[in-house]
Amino acid sequence: MRNDFRARNHPAYWAFAVHRVSGVLLTVFLPLHFWALAQALQGEARLESFLRWTDQPLVKIAEVGLVVLLAAHMAGGVRLLMLEFLAWREWQKTLIAVATALSLAFGLAFLLNLL
Amino acid sequence: MGTALSVLHVRVWRGTESGEYQEFQVPRLESQTVLDVVTHIQRKLDPTLSYRFACRVGMCGSCAMTVNGKARWTCRTHVASVSDEERLEIGPLRNLPVIKDLVTDMAPFFDKWAAAKGQFRGSATRNDDFARVSPESRQRRLVDESIECIGCGVCYSSCDVVTWKPDYLGPAALTRAWTLVNDVRDVDQRERLTAVAGDAGCHACHTQMTCTERCPKKLSPTAGIAGLKRAVLSAALKGEI
């Protein structure tokens, strides 16, 4: 028999889930990112028109999402490194909170800068 | 037995891997444990119900079951702390073959302790003096952090990696290996690190920490597994394994 969500609903599992999902989404995004950079090779005009496209509000909002994903994945990765290489028993839940706060702070900073 | 405070609605797994939950009504008593509930059902309502227990005081590790979706030691779990509006759902441990009702086959669980080289092997004979290990030493303290395992299988049953990768040694076996890695008298260190370094070993852990969340003895298999990862890494760098 298998476990259901009741067994999984605790902070460290959520941290795992966020790390995994953000990792997968970033993997999907990366080719797109490289494609966008490649536009520069096609000449200034191509890149310029692409950059103008990214000025749309919806794209801007998506960018904030991306920054949050990136920050979440990074903070989660740092948390894992700390769990594995430092003595941490007492403060592992604090680590999750710090990682979450950090990623949201990055997202917010990016958002404010945009506005 | 005291007077009933109310009625508990209890769904209990009947069958093997396939089966269904059967509903029972059990008088709710003060300070009642989940094991008391199961015992009441078997003694008063349906003697064909199968379950396991022995010590009733949290020492033997035989009474673990899945209670309202989470693995628990039932003899030390009060109904008050787990019942959801006077409802209980009691099933067998997950990730292990179900023999009947609430009884699982623990053989795969303990086979993995053996596979993780969970046996102590020393070099001293009966003619040698006692080994002297300072309780203050770093390694002895690390042993202390994991030695209280009662082998109940709660961590193993809770672990998603075991579900996804059935040959994964699992949190309990790896915790056992970690206590022995820190046992300065043991002479099988290289073999043990090799045993836990493989695909099914410590590196398969995804740090979901459900084991640490659920361990009734408040041990942290995640900490032990992290320790094993470091030990394996340093042994590999030194070319020992």
Ligand code: FES
């Ligand atoms: S019956 Fe022994 S630990 Fe619960």
